[in-house]
Amino acid sequence: MHATDLFFLLVGLTVLAFYMGRGKASQIAQGLGGIRNLHSLPSYYGHYTALYCGFPALLLLCAWSIFEGPVIIGMVMDSLPSDLRPSGSVEYKLLANKISNISLGILPTINQPDALITAAETLQRYSQLSRWSMTALVSSIALLGLMWARSMIVAELRARQRVETAVRYALFACACVAIFTTLGIVLSVLFESLQFFKSVPVADFIFGLEWSPQMAIRADQVGSSGSFGAVPLFVGTLLVSVVAMFVAVPIGLMSAIYLAEYAHKSVRAYAKPALEILAGIPTVVYGFFAALTVAPFLRNVGESYGLSVSSESALAAGLVMGVMIIPFISSLADDVITAVPQAMRDGSLAMGATHSETVRRVVIPAALPGIVAGIMLAISRAIGETMIVVMASGLAANMTFNPLDSVTTVTVQIVTLLTGDQEFDSAKTLAAFALGLMLFLITLILNIIALQVVKRFREQYE
Amino acid sequence: MNTSTTLGVGTLPMSATQDVSGAGPVNIELTATQATVGSAQIPNAKMTVRNVNIFYGEKQAIYDVNVDIGKNQVIAMIGPSGCGKSTFLRSLNRMNDTIDSCRVEGDIRIDDENLYSPKLDVVELRARVGMVFQKPNPFPKSIYDNVAYGPKIHGLADTRVDLDEMVERSLRKAGLWDEVKDRLFQAGTGLSGGQQQRLCIARAIAVSPEVILMDEPCSALDPIATARIEELIEELSQNFTIAIVTHSMQQAARVSQRTAYFHLGRLIEVNPTEQVFTNPEHSLTESYITGRFG
Ligand SMILES: Nc1ncnc2c1ncn2[C@@H]1O[C@H](COP(=O)(O)OP(=O)(O)OP(=O)(O)O)[C@@H](O)[C@H]1O
Ligand SMILES: [Mg+2]
Secondary structure: OOHHHHHHHHHHHHHHHHHHHHHHHHHHHHHHOOHHHOOOOHHHHHHHHHHHHHHHHHHHHHHHHHHHHHHHHHHHHHHOOHHHOOOOHHHHHHHHHHHHHHHHOOOOOOOOOHHHHHHHHHHHHHHHHHHHHHHHHHHHHHHHHHHHHHHHOOOOOOHHHHHHHHHHHHHHHHHHHHHHHHHHHHHHHHHHHHHHHHHOOHHHHHHOOOEEOOOOOOOOOOOOOOEEOOHHHHHHHHHHHHHHHHHHHHHHHHHHHHHHHHOOHHHHHHHHHHHHHHHHOOHHHHHHHHHHHHHHHHHHHHHHOOOOOOOOOHHHHHHHHHHHHHHHHHHHHHHHHHHOOHHHHHHHHHOOOOHHHHHHHHHHHHHHHHHHHHHHHHHHHHHHOOHHHHHHOOOOOOOOOOOOOOOOOHHHHHHHHHOOOOOOOOHHHHHHHHHHHHHHHHHHHHHHHHHHHHHHHHHHHO | OOOOOOOOHHHOOHHHHHOOOOOOOOOOHHHHHOOOEEOOOOOOEEEEEEEEEEEEOOEEEEEEEEEEEEOOOEEEEEOOOOOOHHHHHHHOOOHHHHOOOEEEEEEEEEOOEEOOOOOOOHHHHHHHEEEEOOOOOOOOOEHHHHHHHHHHHOOOOOOHHHHHHHHHHHHHHOOOHHHHOOOOOOEHHHOOHHHHHHHHHHHHHOOOOOEEEEEOOOOOOOHHHHHHHHHHHHHHOOOOEEEEEOOOHHHHHHHOOEEEEEEOOEEEEEEEHHHHHHOOOOHHHHHHHOOOOO
């Protein structure tokens, strides 16, 4: 049986086990004169039985599926005549692929050495054998677990505690998966970055003022070594984000205050979802809106005032990005503002404060931790945003604080470094990982600051 | 005295009035006429309330209340839980405006100015009629800022020294100063429940309102703090008008000059406090103060 089929069989068995366990517990309870004579509710006995039936079998199934392939291939390789044995790990992989392709019928058998054909047959035989034994083993373990757990059920069995413990471990395992995934990503980025820092010194990367990652393929070409100073990129990111926040924070906050404090219920019912639609617009759409509408408009306006605005500018990208971020801030801020207890407003109003005084002096300070958290989230969003900037702010790594110039950001550079053909061990490609690492560190620091800020306010206000 | 008789006899629980001590069958004529017994109207009133009905949506919470609140006097409002004391009190500084479903009908005046006339400035009204709520609700600010809140928004203090002095005076009056003088700049929300309530009292008196409405101000306080607040009420009543809701008969007896008894949204009796507690005019009042229900 195939592993997926076996999995579904296992699920079925587990469900069956639940009902059998619960049934037996109910039966015992009836004999004793009511459920209250059991240690736990009958369904706990059901879960208990299901756990013993499903968990060990599932574990075995997973392990088998993971190790089956490599073990069988290893055995097949060992059976090859010595002249065909692969010499290195790359050849090993190639040969293994070839054999399995032959056995699957993807590669025609004609023109293949006999030894390989035999190997393919062996592979097929082993696979079949493995599948049979897996089916037999897994299902018998499941059945054994079921029988054993069911036979263990007596009135005194502390099934509730057992199940609770199992639940705790299961939750712990899930948390571990999340943590290890993050850790894995960070480590891989870190590792690749270290590769990069072998060819470009860290200080040059972090403090370098020039960014031109074009590396010549041949050493004798002009400009053969690129320069990897990341400062212009971070300045560009900062510039665009700042512009975006200048748009998003006031508008988002004000609209949240309006919605939460002033808007009539019926207005709110329509206005809030309408605002949230902004968050649903794909960033690509924002991007071409920025590039095709806002940027030319800014250019025209700038020209009429005698300013030179480049056709792709940080301002255009920032403005549009700000609009995109508005719903993040307004929605979150609206939630925390409405969560401020009415008693607080009453207290202020009863002192003879006006509505706006109440909002300004009592409601907003009370909601501040949530508002700050929302803003921090929005900043992270702005820093990580790519599409709008690619389209509207250009690719030139200008080192400038003038929002009318075209700039480029970290994310945009990562995209340009990794699109198109590239070798995976050139400094140019690896630079993307280093940039990613920096970006990650910056967002991490921002989040830590945000948490700290929120905690400070919490301590003060609770 | 108002004598509208729109309500049926059955609307008041007769069972409560029937088993009153050996005085024989209880007089039922009052439930029929619906008039408040006693002296609800007095000369020299700070606020007057006439024919006031209050509704929460369709549900009526206050029925046709007529009463005067005497200048520089303390009036206590007592009655069983849910009878509408808080609702009535909140109508006296229009705090019911903040509840969407709440509707107030009738005529309420302060110094002969109609509270609900369009000319009246609610903000100014609330500065004149302060309120201490049933549940303490300090702002999420420091203790100092809590008390300084009112003086600041009304521009009562010109200098920092003035403000400091106002804060200290108010906290002293509320009997909180000694406990908080070393931590004026810590969060007011970090105080204990009883301290928070005294902070709210200090906050309310900091703006020296003409009328102070207190909704069970001592329900979270220990006897010592309660005594302090009662002292404060007595002291304030020399210059201010006070309406206090309380569940403590002793407290009503100690601090008030007049007592109003509410029952199921109706004002049953208003009389001088001494009379209410020694010789109540209405049988429902008597049942309540002798602990027969409520
Ligand atoms: N916001 C509201 N919406 C709807 N009904 C309300 C509201 N507030 C109070 N009520 C109702 O009005 C009636 C009077 O309530 P109120 O709070 O005035 O009673 P109370 O006399 O202050 O009681 P307590 O002594 O328990 O504080 C009650 O029946 C209550 O259910
Ligand atoms: Mg109340």
